[in-house]
Amino acid sequence: MLAHQPVILNIIFACYLAALPCYLLHFFRHKRGWRVLAVSAMLTGFALQSALLAARWLEAGYLPVTNLFSTQYFFSWALVLTYLYFDVRYRVGSSGLFVVVINLLLLGSVLQRDPEIPILIPSLDTPLFTIHIICSFTGYAMFAMAFTLGVIYLINRYIPNKRLPDPVVLRKLNEEAIFLGFILFSICMIAGCIWAYIAWGFYFSWEIKSLWSFIVWLFYAGMCHAKFIRRWQGTGYAWLSLLGFGVVLFTYLGIGLLLESSHPLE
Amino acid sequence: MNRLTVSQRLWRLCCSLKLAIVLASAATLFAIGGSLTIHFHPRIYGNLDTTPLAQWLLAASRDHAGEIWWLWVTGVLFLLFGLNTLCCFVDWLIHINLRWRKLGEYLIHLGFVLFVGAFFWGSLAGTRTDGVRLFVGALTPVPGNPGTYLRLDHFEPVMSDNGRPLDMINQLTLLRGESVLAETVAKINHPLIYKDLVVTVMSFGQSAKGFQVLIPNLGMVELVPGQHLRLPGGGRLEVLEFLPDAVRHRNQWTARSERLVDPVFRLRLTRPGLEPWEGWYPLREEIPFPLIQAGVRIWPKQPLFANYSLVRANRDPGAGVALAGGICLLIGSLIALGSFYRKRSRGDRPEIV
Ligand code: HEM
Numbered sequence: 001m002l003a004h005q006p007v008i009l010n011i012i013f014a015c016y017l018a019a020l021p022c023y024l025l026h027f028f029r030h031k032r033g034w035r036v037l038a039v040s041a042m043l044t045g046f047a048l049q050s051a052l053l054a055a056r057w058l059e060a061g062y063l064p065v066t067n068l069f070s071t072q073y074f075f076s077w078a079l080v081l082t083y084l085y086f087d088v089r090y091r092v093g094s095s096g097l098f099v100v101v102i103n104l105l106l107l108g109s110v111l112q113r114d115p116e117i118p119i120l121i122p123s124l125d126t127p128l129f130t131i132h133i134i135c136s137f138t139g140y141a142m143f144a145m146a147f148t149l150g151v152i153y154l155i156n157r158y159i160p161n162k163r164l165p166d167p168v169v170l171r172k173l174n175e176e177a178i179f180l181g182f183i184l185f186s187i188c189m190i191a192g193c194i195w196a197y198i199a200w201g202f203y204f205s206w207e208i209k210s211l212w213s214f215i216v217w218l219f220y221a222g223m224c225h226a227k228f229i230r231r232w233q234g235t236g237y238a239w240l241s242l243l244g245f246g247v248v249l250f251t252y253l254g255i256g257l258l259l260e261s262s263h264p265l266e
Numbered sequence: 267m268n269r270l271t272v273s274q275r276l277w278r279l280c281c282s283l284k285l286a287i288v289l290a291s292a293a294t295l296f297a298i299g300g301s302l303t304i305h306f307h308p309r310i311y312g313n314l315d316t317t318p319l320a321q322w323l324l325a326a327s328r329d330h331a332g333e334i335w336w337l338w339v340t341g342v343l344f345l346l347f348g349l350n351t352l353c354c355f356v357d358w359l360i361h362i363n364l365r366w367r368k369l370g371e372y373l374i375h376l377g378f379v380l381f382v383g384a385f386f387w388g389s390l391a392g393t394r395t396d397g398v399r400l401f402v403g404a405l406t407p408v409p410g411n412p413g414t415y416l417r418l419d420h421f422e423p424v425m426s427d428n429g430r431p432l433d434m435i436n437q438l439t440l441l442r443g444e445s446v447l448a449e450t451v452a453k454i455n456h457p458l459i460y461k462d463l464v465v466t467v468m469s470f471g472q473s474a475k476g477f478q479v480l481i482p483n484l485g486m487v488e489l490v491p492g493q494h495l496r497l498p499g500g501g502r503l504e505v506l507e508f509l510p511d512a513v514r515h516r517n518q519w520t521a522r523s524e525r526l527v528d529p530v531f532r533l534r535l536t537r538p539g540l541e542p543w544e545g546w547y548p549l550r551e552e553i554p555f556p557l558i559q560a561g562v563r564i565w566p567k568q569p570l571f572a573n574y575s576l577v578r579a580n581r582d583p584g585a586g587v588a589l590a591g592g593i594c595l596l597i598g599s600l601i602a603l604g605s606f607y608r609k610r611s612r613g614d615r616p617e618i619v
Contacts, residue, residue, distance in 0.1 A: 172610075186374075198466070201394070201580035202580060215297055218294050218297075225287060
């Protein structure tokens with residue numbers, strides 16, 4: 001399988017790309033067939049992407065998330081997993097398409113990169129690293145989903161549209177995405193703190209990326225409470241999901257691009 | 267409706283979710299602003315990770331009060347937020363028979379309280395020391411832990427094919443007096459941990475420890491501190507000290523740097539029936555007269571180097587509590603996850619304030 005990685009990557013990309021118009025056609029035409037096609041394309045792409053991830057993991061002997069290619073590949077996988085969870089379980093369909101678009105951008109940008117698996121340096125050779133990375137990317141993917149649901153909620157609020165899901169459903173799904181993201185990100189932070197302690201001798205670092213990860217965590221802990229306050233329910237919550245994703249994007253991309261950090265790959 | 271007493275109202279405020287959101291938002295905003303200052307003032311904040319926070323704050327407040335005030339404010343906000351969360355948790359405990367279903371959520375709160383408490387404790391009472399040098403076989407006092415020593419029994423750097431250092435294998439023993447407290451093979455991600463002390467490996471290096479010299483009648487010998495040479499005719503030459511780079515102040519030499527620039531030996535010469543001589547021998551100058559008198563000629567041939575391992579020795583009395591907090595948070599998260607779906611399937615909505 002690994003010998004054909006570039007071809008498989010292109011097929012995965014094509015599956016996700018094909019799902020996009022099918023979802024849009026289902027949104028406008030409301031024919032069941034388009035939805036079946038869209039979900040099938042997504043599931044095929046995801047099955048292939050998971051198989052390739054598993055093959056790379058087996059080949060390397062560790063979860064390969066130690067260079068730009070593999071982190072983007074893994075993040076893309078986490079985004080699709082999140083999307084499929086919400087779509088298969090709650091039929092969010094085109095309301096979650098923004099996640100599919102980010103995924104296409106991510107996957108599209110790795111198609112030209114070298115998929116070779118790098119050797120594992122001893123500082124990354126710990127299960128804490130694997131847990132840290134898995135939970136951080138799946139957490140980020142949940143926050144991206146919450147962002148999408150927040151955007152759709154606001155569109156529905158300001159430009160009501162019968163085709164869009166009911167605002168109460170959107171609100172509940174948004175709260176769920178935030179809660180799941182917070183739980184995953186908490187596990188990511190715990191693993192990161194223990195790892196920092198055994199590697200550096202302290203569990204909290206003032207290094208900018210670590211500090212911003214803590215800020216992300218605190219922000220979403222706050223959001224887990226905002227839903228209990230009447231004034232913040234619904235619209236306020238949707239705006240907070242947008243703001244939160246801005247903080248996530250700055251932590252994931254902004255720091256790497258604008259400032260230097262000792263976490264260049266996450 | 268019953269009127270609340272002042273203390274009841276105060277308790278409500280302490281447990282208030284709205285207060286929590288205000289405190290958390292303010293702390294987050296200060297942390298966001300401050301983190302950018304950290305990035306743009308590396309000279310001020312460069313050693314923030316290598317010094318316990320309280321010590322750092324006191325030292326930095328003397329010279330940079332205008333730049334670091336935000337850290338004081340953020341610290342106070344976090345402390346208040348931690349206390350607020352603690353009150354919220356205690357309030358839950360008081361009403362546990364009515365609210366036991368929230369076990370997961372409140373374990374998360376307890377975890378956070380423990381974490382914040384541990385962080386403040388470690389920041390006040392911990393010690394941090396970077397760059398402790400350990401030479402194979404030597405006993406090195408552990409900074410911040412009077413009476414304890416680290417002994418490096420074996421050291422081996424691990425290099426990649428292209429010569430890049432990958433790891434460092436340190437067979438380490440922690441001792442108090444003669445008794446062994448802990449022994450481990452420390453390497454990257456495998457520290458030596460004993461109670462609140464954690465020793466992590468950082469790097470390694472080489473330092474000049476002496477010289478290989480040619481002494482007529484004795485041949486090639488190693489001049490390193492601790493070495494005793496028997497001279498023909500019954501005398502003894504002892505190496506007391508070696509400084510790889512030293513400067514002279516009057517007749518005394520003091521160390522200037524670790525690099526091999528102006529090497530100097532301190533020697534002691536004893537000969538039967540004569541007063542012992544003790545003095546300095548700078549390798550770039552003439553051999554001291556008493557040595558010439560004793561017929562000792564020394565031709566330095568090449569420097570001798572010793573490998574050392576560089577470790578960090580931190581003491582954090584709060585680390586165990588922080589771990590307990592992490593475990594509470596983890597267990598709480600898993601329980602909360604389960605109960606989230608169970609409650610939702612029952613249509614159980616929490617109280618809205
Ligand atoms: C400062 C004081 C705090 C107060 C007063 C507070 C209060 C509350 C309350 C009343 C709930 C609702 C429980 C329910 O009825 O379902 C709750 C839930 C929760 N809290 Fe806090 N909290 C505080 C701090 C924190 C912190 C620091 C964290 C993060 C570590 C946190 C994480 C959570 C989580 C994850 C939930 C569950 C949310 C959900 O069910 O979706 N809380 N909190």
